[in-house]
Amino acid sequence: MEPTIFRFIFRYSMRAQIIVLVVTVISFPFLYLSLELPKTIVNEAIGGSGFPKTWSDIELGQVEYLMLLCAAYLVLVLINGGFKYWVNVYKGQLGERMLRRLRYQLFGRILRFPMPRFRRVSPGEMIAMIVSEVEPLGGFIGDALALPAFQGGTLLTILVFMFVQDPVLGMAAVAMYPLQAYLIPKLQRKVNALAKERVRTARKLSERIGEAVQGIQEIHVHNTSERELADFSARSGQIYAIRFRIYRLKFLVKFLNNFLASVTPFFFFAIGGYLVIQGDLSFGALVAVLAAHKDLSAPWRELLNYYQTMEDVRIKYQQVIEQFEPAGLLSEEIFSEVPEKIPPLDGSLVATNLVLEQDGLKVLDGVTLSLPLSERTAVVGIGDAGRAGLAQVLARILFPTAGSVRIGEYQLHRLPEAVTGRRIAYLDQAAYVFAGTIRDNLLYGIRHRPVMQRELSGSAKTRHERLVAEAEAAGSTTADLAAEWIDYEDVGIDGPHALGGRVLEVLRTVELEEDIYRIGLLSRIDGARNPDLVGRLLDAREEFHARLSDDTLRGLVEPFDESAYNTNMSVAENLLFGAPVGETFNVDRLADHPYVLGTLEEVGLKDAFLDIGQRLAEIMIDLFQDLPRDHEYFSRFSFIDADDIPVFRQVIRHARSEGPDKIEAAEQRLLMSLPFKLIEARHRLGLITPEIRVQILEARRAFARGLPERLRGAVAFFDRASINPAASIQDNILFGKPAYGSPQAQQRINRSIDAIIDAMGIRNDLVEVGLEAQTGIAGSRLTVAQRQKIGLARCLLKRPHLLVVNMTLTGVSFSAQAEIMRKVFAEMGGRGIVWVLNSAELARCFDRIVVMEDGRVVEHGSVADLAGPDTIFHRMAAAE
Amino acid sequence: MDYMSACGVLRGIPIFATLDPAKLKLLAFASEALTFASGEVLFRGGDPADCAYLIAEGEVEICVEREGEPIIVERLGRHALFGELALFRHAPRVATVKAQTPLKVLRIDGDMFLRFVSENPETALGVMRMLSDKIARATDHAEVLEDRLRALQPKP
Structure with a gap:
C-alpha cells in the first residue's frame, strides 16, 4: 500500500487531478470576466457617452449596447455555474472512486492477513x-x-499586484506571514498528536462495543452491565476530553490567523498613510492596495482550512495503513495465481521437521510424518499436544515457522490458494455459518470464481457494463456476483440440474437431512416461487383431514372451520380466524385494537365481553390474591399480572355498584381485554356459552367483511382451499389446533404428517424449502451440531482430495459421531482424511494413528x- | 371435564380434603384434564417423572416387570392419586401404568404438586398420613409373606 495519502492520490488519480486543475484554470478567465x-x-x-459605438461593421445605440452587455453577463453566469457544477461533480466522483479503491484495498488486505493476526485485532476495530x-x-x-493550486494562484496574483503597486506595501502585506508560518504548524502538530490519540481511543471504543455484543450472555449472567456502562462512559469521556482539546487548539489557530491577518491593515494605514503624507505614494494606489488586501484574506483562509484538513486526513490515512501492514502478510501470488487446470493432489503428504511458534510458544516442535493420501489418519494425543496446530498447518491455514509440507510433487505452503482451496477442506468446531440461506452456506465452498458470464441484452447489458466500467475505474474486481460460480465438472456434478441431488446426498452423509426437513416444515412457503408444491400441500392437508377419523388421530385435532367456534383456540384467535401478518393484529394484544373493539360493539358482544371479563377478573382474584406477587403461577396461569390485581379489584367494585x-371507558377496556385470552378447552371455565359462540362467529364474519383496505395486509385468513402464506407448512397441513387433553397430541400429529409427506413423495421438496431458511447472524438460528454438520457438508461438497477435521461434531453424541464418520469415509472413497480426535476408541476406525505429545509425534x-x-495409544485407550 | 368438576374430584381426595377452597380451585385451574383410551399407557417404568395423576373416571392398572414378565401390582379407580412417589423421591418411574377402561385424569405438574405440598401444612400432613398407610399396608403384606415363608420351611 502507498505509505502516504499523497502517494496514494498521485499514483491512482494523477490524470484526474490534472484534469481538475486544467479545467479550474480554464474557468479562471470567465470568472474574471464575470467580475469585470x-x-x-x-x-x-x-x-458612458459617445454612442452609437461602432464595432467592426455594426453600429450600436446605448440601449442596444446595454442589452448586449447584459446578455453577455447572463451567458457568463451560466458558464461559470456550469464550470463549478462540472468541477464539483468530477471532484465528487473522483473522491468516491478513490475511497472505493482504498476500501477495496484494505478489505483485500484483511483477506491476506496471516491467521495469528486475527487474534490481535478485533472485528470492531477493522x-x-x-x-x-x-x-x-x-x-x-x-x-x-486543485484547491491549493487555485487558491495559491489567486493569492500569488494578488500579491504580485500589490508588489507592482508598491514594493514596500507589498512587504507590509506579507510581513506577518513568517510569524504565521512559524506558529500555525507548531499548534497544528499538537492537534495532530491529539487526533492520533482520538483515533486510538475511538478504536478501543469500537472494540469494546463489539466485545460487549459478543459477550452479552456473560454480562447478564454476572450482572456486569453497570461495569460495562462505566467502562463505556470512561472511554467516551476520554474521547470527549481529547476532542474538546482539539477544538480549542483548532479555534486558537483560527483566532491567531484572523488576528494576524487583521494586523496587516494596521501596517497599511501606518506605513501607507505615512508614505501618502510624505508624497511618496499616490492616494489611489493605497486604496487599491487596501482593496486587494481584502481579497487576500479569502484565499488565505481557504489555504489554512486546507492545511488543517490535509493534516487530519494525512494522519488518518497513516494510522489506518499501519494496521494493514502486518508482518507475514500472505503474498499476493498465492491469491492471484490461478492455474489453467487445477491439479489433483495425490501421492503422499510428507511433513518434514515442522516447527510452529505462536506467541513465543512452540506448538509444533519438529514434526516429521509421511501420510499416504489414500489413507485415513487419526491424530490423538494427551491434551492439545499441538494437534490443532498440526491440523491447521496441514490444511494450509497456518504457515509453519520452520520445516515444510510436501504433497506429491508440490510444496503445500507455496501452492496458490486456487489449488489448496479446492483440493483441501478443513473443519473445526468453530465451523462458521454465514448469515444467509442454508443452501448458500452449503454451496459456499464451491463458489471460487465465476466460470460462466451471464447472457445479458438490452438495458440490462448497458447497466451491467456501466457497473463494470465503474468498478474498473476504482481498481476493484469486476467479477459478477450473479454469474455462475460453480465449476460443476471440478466437483463431480453433471450440471446445475444435478446439484440438488448432490446436496441431498451430502446432507444424508452428515445426517442433517432430517433437521433441514423439520426446518422446512416450520418455514412458510412462498407460493409464487413454488406453485407446484402449494398444490401438493393442499392435497396433504386434505389427506391429513381425511385421516382425522382414524384411531391414531381421533380427537387430536380440532380443524379450522369458518362456520364453527374452535374450542382449542383462544377467543382472540377465534375472532381473527387467520394468521396475523406483522404486529397489527398480534393475538396477545388484539383487545387493544380499535377496529376489533368496534367489531365487538357492532355485533352486540360488548356487554357479554364486559360480563365475562368481570367474572374472569373475579375468578382470577379469588384464585391468585393470596399468592405472593412474585409467585410463578402468575406468569404461568393468571390472566392478570400480580401488579394489576388491586386495579382489577377496584374495577370490579365499580362494576358491581x-x-x-356504566364504568369508565378505560375500566371497560381492562375488563374486555380478559375474555380474549380464554381458551375454552384448556381453561374449562364454561364461560363461553353456545349463544356467545354464535355471536363470536358473527363477529368473525363482521371482522373480515368490514376490514378496511389499509388493514387488509395485516391478516391472512384461514381458507381450506388455499395455503396460508403467514403460517408454517406444518400448520398449513394441520389446518386446525391440537386438542388439549389428548396426551402427546403433537407427537402423534407430527408422525401422521410425516407419513403423509413420505407417501406423497414430497419430502425432498420440503428439504428444498428448508434449505432456503435463513441461518441468522453467524448461524445463530441453528444449533451447534447443525452448524458443525453444515460445515462438514460444505467440505464434502467440493470433493476434497484431503479432508482435515479438527475435533468437530462436539454437538452430537458419541454414537452419532461414529456413524457420521463411517458415512464420511464412504463418501470420501480412497481420498485422504486426517481427523484429530479425542477418543482412542474412535481412532481404531482409521487406517493409521498418529499420537502426539507436547508438539511432537x-x-x-x-x-x-x-x-x-x-x-502410549494403548494406555490412552485404557484410560477412557 | 370442566373446572368445577375438577374441583369436585380434588375435594374427593383425602389429602386435599382439608385444603383451603381457594387453593383447591387454583390447583384445579392449573391442572390439565387428559383423556386416555382403554389400554393406553400413561407412563412406563424408567420414564422421567414430571407429574402426578388423579383419576376422575375409569380405572388403571399398575404393573412392574420381573424377568420380562409383567406383574400386576395394583388396580386403582376413581379419585385415586398416583405417580406422586417418584416426585417425592426425584427418581424415574418404577412401574408402568395403563388405562384399563376409558380414562379421565387430572394431570398435576410435578413442580406444582411439590410446591402445594410444601406450602400447605394440611396437605403435607395428608401426604404423610397417606404414606404411613402405604407403609403400614406394605408391612402387613410383608408379615403375611414372612409367615407363609416360615410355614413352607421344614421345622428343625
Whole structure:
C-alpha cells in the first residue's frame, strides 16, 4: 500500500487531478470576466457617452449596447455555474472512486492477513477503520491538488499586484506571514498528536462495543452491565476530553490567523498613510492596495482550512495503513495465481521437521510424518499436544515457522490458494455459518470464481457494463456476483440440474437431512416461487383431514372451520380466524385494537365481553390474591399480572355498584381485554356459552367483511382451499389446533404428517424449502451440531482430495459421531482424511494413528502396530 | 371435564380434603384434564417423572416387570392419586401404568404438586398420613409373606 495519502492520490488519480486543475484554470478567465463586466456595464453602458459605438461593421445605440452587455453577463453566469457544477461533480466522483479503491484495498488486505493476526485485532476495530475512519478522505481527495493550486494562484496574483503597486506595501502585506508560518504548524502538530490519540481511543471504543455484543450472555449472567456502562462512559469521556482539546487548539489557530491577518491593515494605514503624507505614494494606489488586501484574506483562509484538513486526513490515512501492514502478510501470488487446470493432489503428504511458534510458544516442535493420501489418519494425543496446530498447518491455514509440507510433487505452503482451496477442506468446531440461506452456506465452498458470464441484452447489458466500467475505474474486481460460480465438472456434478441431488446426498452423509426437513416444515412457503408444491400441500392437508377419523388421530385435532367456534383456540384467535401478518393484529394484544373493539360493539358482544371479563377478573382474584406477587403461577396461569390485581379489584367494585356498562371507558377496556385470552378447552371455565359462540362467529364474519383496505395486509385468513402464506407448512397441513387433553397430541400429529409427506413423495421438496431458511447472524438460528454438520457438508461438497477435521461434531453424541464418520469415509472413497480426535476408541476406525505429545509425534503406525500393550495409544485407550 | 368438576374430584381426595377452597380451585385451574383410551399407557417404568395423576373416571392398572414378565401390582379407580412417589423421591418411574377402561385424569405438574405440598401444612400432613398407610399396608403384606415363608420351611 502507498505509505502516504499523497502517494496514494498521485499514483491512482494523477490524470484526474490534472484534469481538475486544467479545467479550474480554464474557468479562471470567465470568472474574471464575470467580475469585470458589471463595472463595464455601469461605467460604459449606463454612464458612458459617445454612442452609437461602432464595432467592426455594426453600429450600436446605448440601449442596444446595454442589452448586449447584459446578455453577455447572463451567458457568463451560466458558464461559470456550469464550470463549478462540472468541477464539483468530477471532484465528487473522483473522491468516491478513490475511497472505493482504498476500501477495496484494505478489505483485500484483511483477506491476506496471516491467521495469528486475527487474534490481535478485533472485528470492531477493522470495521471502524474501513467504514468510518477513511470516510473523510473521499472529500479531501478531489481537492487535493486543485484547491491549493487555485487558491495559491489567486493569492500569488494578488500579491504580485500589490508588489507592482508598491514594493514596500507589498512587504507590509506579507510581513506577518513568517510569524504565521512559524506558529500555525507548531499548534497544528499538537492537534495532530491529539487526533492520533482520538483515533486510538475511538478504536478501543469500537472494540469494546463489539466485545460487549459478543459477550452479552456473560454480562447478564454476572450482572456486569453497570461495569460495562462505566467502562463505556470512561472511554467516551476520554474521547470527549481529547476532542474538546482539539477544538480549542483548532479555534486558537483560527483566532491567531484572523488576528494576524487583521494586523496587516494596521501596517497599511501606518506605513501607507505615512508614505501618502510624505508624497511618496499616490492616494489611489493605497486604496487599491487596501482593496486587494481584502481579497487576500479569502484565499488565505481557504489555504489554512486546507492545511488543517490535509493534516487530519494525512494522519488518518497513516494510522489506518499501519494496521494493514502486518508482518507475514500472505503474498499476493498465492491469491492471484490461478492455474489453467487445477491439479489433483495425490501421492503422499510428507511433513518434514515442522516447527510452529505462536506467541513465543512452540506448538509444533519438529514434526516429521509421511501420510499416504489414500489413507485415513487419526491424530490423538494427551491434551492439545499441538494437534490443532498440526491440523491447521496441514490444511494450509497456518504457515509453519520452520520445516515444510510436501504433497506429491508440490510444496503445500507455496501452492496458490486456487489449488489448496479446492483440493483441501478443513473443519473445526468453530465451523462458521454465514448469515444467509442454508443452501448458500452449503454451496459456499464451491463458489471460487465465476466460470460462466451471464447472457445479458438490452438495458440490462448497458447497466451491467456501466457497473463494470465503474468498478474498473476504482481498481476493484469486476467479477459478477450473479454469474455462475460453480465449476460443476471440478466437483463431480453433471450440471446445475444435478446439484440438488448432490446436496441431498451430502446432507444424508452428515445426517442433517432430517433437521433441514423439520426446518422446512416450520418455514412458510412462498407460493409464487413454488406453485407446484402449494398444490401438493393442499392435497396433504386434505389427506391429513381425511385421516382425522382414524384411531391414531381421533380427537387430536380440532380443524379450522369458518362456520364453527374452535374450542382449542383462544377467543382472540377465534375472532381473527387467520394468521396475523406483522404486529397489527398480534393475538396477545388484539383487545387493544380499535377496529376489533368496534367489531365487538357492532355485533352486540360488548356487554357479554364486559360480563365475562368481570367474572374472569373475579375468578382470577379469588384464585391468585393470596399468592405472593412474585409467585410463578402468575406468569404461568393468571390472566392478570400480580401488579394489576388491586386495579382489577377496584374495577370490579365499580362494576358491581354501577353496572359494568356504566364504568369508565378505560375500566371497560381492562375488563374486555380478559375474555380474549380464554381458551375454552384448556381453561374449562364454561364461560363461553353456545349463544356467545354464535355471536363470536358473527363477529368473525363482521371482522373480515368490514376490514378496511389499509388493514387488509395485516391478516391472512384461514381458507381450506388455499395455503396460508403467514403460517408454517406444518400448520398449513394441520389446518386446525391440537386438542388439549389428548396426551402427546403433537407427537402423534407430527408422525401422521410425516407419513403423509413420505407417501406423497414430497419430502425432498420440503428439504428444498428448508434449505432456503435463513441461518441468522453467524448461524445463530441453528444449533451447534447443525452448524458443525453444515460445515462438514460444505467440505464434502467440493470433493476434497484431503479432508482435515479438527475435533468437530462436539454437538452430537458419541454414537452419532461414529456413524457420521463411517458415512464420511464412504463418501470420501480412497481420498485422504486426517481427523484429530479425542477418543482412542474412535481412532481404531482409521487406517493409521498418529499420537502426539507436547508438539511432537510420539507414536505413529497402523492400528495393528499400536495395538501392543506397552504403547502410549494403548494406555490412552485404557484410560477412557 | 370442566373446572368445577375438577374441583369436585380434588375435594374427593383425602389429602386435599382439608385444603383451603381457594387453593383447591387454583390447583384445579392449573391442572390439565387428559383423556386416555382403554389400554393406553400413561407412563412406563424408567420414564422421567414430571407429574402426578388423579383419576376422575375409569380405572388403571399398575404393573412392574420381573424377568420380562409383567406383574400386576395394583388396580386403582376413581379419585385415586398416583405417580406422586417418584416426585417425592426425584427418581424415574418404577412401574408402568395403563388405562384399563376409558380414562379421565387430572394431570398435576410435578413442580406444582411439590410446591402445594410444601406450602400447605394440611396437605403435607395428608401426604404423610397417606404414606404411613402405604407403609403400614406394605408391612402387613410383608408379615403375611414372612409367615407363609416360615410355614413352607421344614421345622428343625
